Amino acid sequence: MDQYRINSWKDIGKIDFSSLSMENICQLHFVDLILAFKFYNSYAKTRGFSVRKSRSRIVDGKVREKAYVCSREGYRLEKWNHMKNRVRELKPETKCGCMSKLHVFFDVVTESWVVRDFCDEHNHELIIPKLARMLRSYKKMTEPNINQMNHMKEVGISIPNIFGSLASQCGGNENVNFSIKDMHNQVAKQRRQLPDDLTSVSKFYKPNMIWHVSFHGEQDEFKCSCMRMDSIGIPCSHILAVLGFLDIAELPKSLVLRRWTKKVKEGISGYDDMCGLMEDSLAISWRACLAHWCKQIMNKGCLKGDIFNESRDALVNILSWIRAHNGDNNMMEGHAEYMYEDLAKNGSTEIETTRKPKRCNYYRKGGHNIATCSMRKMDERTP
Structure with missing residues (x-):
């Protein structure tokens, strides 16, 4: 009898659900209802369906019987299908009258919860156990x-990055029993549970617009419905108005983000070792910027001779100033007025085109072409 007694979570973890028969399940008895539900929930996860709590039988103010059923047990009530004042669209029907259940009752003799009825027949398809983690009865965040x-959110890590870190610790996304949306819902739930003092602040020039500022005294934290502090990290005028109302002379530390202080770089591991790398990266970005503008000068400065001369002289003068500023005593090769002297001797930078005189291909004389050649016309008329 003791081999079928479930006393703790460890006993549930030792069970091989793949080889568990209906006869073995009917012989189980649990210390309390929590373990009974945990067992059925774990069994359902290996099978590919979710469970929920159903009806209870209460005697003398105490629960004596409890039923746990498949989440698709029963049917939707007709009153929900014919609501006249419905605002949202009716959700798809999920219940299909599944008969799978686990019914337990309290045995006074053994003082434990014994299985009275167990049914494992489903009238719907079961999903693979790998995807069962996203069903409603398993999709939840644990306390750890x-x-x-x-803790990760307090240091400025975003929710998607936190989810990626938790997934890597579990061995992949397929082993995480919650989604990013569940994490956002948990954060919103924690904010709603915090005790706060609400103060309404009227926006300037808009008396009908009301902004709500919440102040958490224990954490010395301010929140405003305009979300200016959350979006750009700067306190809004509504929070400042509440500070004046509360006779607070200086900004609390919660309203001054670390990135606005002088100590923003303190505590960064390996920051001193990265200074050289940061300087190299900065030099690369500067070089790319100068290369971009020099390419623009090359494209636009070679269209005409006068523009070329002005661009060349300006660049040479800038290079002379840079060398003098850096203490480079090496003389430049040539001067702005004599640079590219060979090019000027060989010809102007502007292309000069001269039109050749007309020449007749028939008579081999200049001054006309073959179309207007009188000698060709005379020869054609001569038989």
């Missing part, structure tokens, strides 16, 4: 995951 998310 919530605490780790809060």
Whole structure:
């Protein structure tokens, strides 16, 4: 009898659900209802369906019987299908009258919860166990995951990056029982549970617009519905108005982000070692910027001779100033007035075209072409 008794979570973890028969399940008995539900929930996950709590039988103010059923048990009530004042669109029907259930009752003799009825027949398709983690009865965040998310969020890590970190710790996204949206919902739930004092602030020139500023005294934290502080990290006028109302003379530390202070670079591991790398990266970006503008000068400065001369002289003068500023005593080769002297001797930078005189291909004389040649016309008329 003791081999079928479930006393803790460890006993559930030792069960091989793949080889568990209906006779073995009917012989199980649990210390409390929590373990009974945990067992059925774990069994359903290996099978590919989700469960929910159903009806209870109460005697003398105490629960004596409890039923756990498949999430697709029963049918939707007709009143929900014919609502006249419906605002949102009716969701698809998920319940199909599934008969799968686990019914337990309290045995006074053994003082444990014994299985009275167990049914494992489903009238719907079961999903593969790999995807069962996203069903409603398993899709939740545990307390350690919530605490780790809060710690990482306090140092400025975004929710998607936190999810990626938790997924890597679990061995991949397929082993995480929640989504990024569940994390956002958990953060919103924690904010709603915090005690706060609400103060309404009227926006300037808009008396009908009301902004709500919440102040958490223990954490010394301010929140405004305009979300200016959350978006750009600068306190809005509504928060400043509440500070004046509360007789607070200086900004709290929660309203001054670390990136606006002089200590923003303190505490960064290996920052001194990265200075050289940062300087090299900065030099590369400067070089790319100068190369971009020099290419523009090359494209536009070679169209005409006068523009070329002005561009050349300006660049040579800039290079002379840079060398003098850097203490480079080496003389430049040539001067702006004599640079490219060979090119000027060989010809002007502007292309000069001269039109050749007309020449007749028939008579081999100049001054006309073959179309207007009188000698050709005379020869054609001569028989």
